Amino acid sequence: MTSPQRQRRPPSRQDPPPQPGRQGEEKAPERLYVVAGGTEDGARAALDLVTLVVARADPPPSASPEQTAVLRLCTAPLSVAELSAYLNLPFSAMTVLITELLTAELVQARAPIVRQAVPDRSLLEAVMHGLQRL
Numbered sequence: 001m002t003s004p005q006r007q008r009r010p011p012s013r014q015d016p017p018p019q020p021g022r023q024g025e026e027k028a029p030e031r032l033y034v035v036a037g038g039t040e041d042g043a044r045a046a047l048d049l050v051t052l053v054v055a056r057a058d059p060p061p062s063a064s065p066e067q068t069a070v071l072r073l074c075t076a077p078l079s080v081a082e083l084s085a086y087l088n089l090p091f092s093a094m095t096v097l098i099t100e101l102l103t104a105e106l107v108q109a110r111a112p113i114v115r116q117a118v119p120d121r122s123l124l125e126a127v128m129h130g131l132q133r134l
Contacts, residue, residue: 067097
């Protein structure tokens with residue numbers, strides 16, 4: 001038995017053929033080094049994917065669109081991974097943006113909230129047996 005052969009569909013008469021150079025005219029993506037900017041010395045804050053970022057102030061008029069977006073999103077604590085996903089930027093660009101905001105004291109970064117230690121197993125078993133007796 002042979003597999004079926006695919007046939008090409010004729011070009012649609014409704015859609016004009018694509019022209020080179022006209023695809024991204026509506027919204028040209030920015031290069032990451034333009035978005036991130038960066039400092040002269042290249043220093044970055046020690047950030048992890050789960051580091052929580054909280055805005056301390058409203059965005060100043062001199063802030064870039066990306067910095068303004070970070071400040072508006074961070075009214076409640078968000079992780080760097082969430083910010084990266086919401087803004088569709090890689091982690092490396094996010095660390096540069098957040099470092100700039102930390103330097104300007106517009107955001108605060110803190111370690112994630114760690115859960116307390118797991119309760120003792122014997123305590124859980126005692127509670128479970130007590131509930132079973134009811």
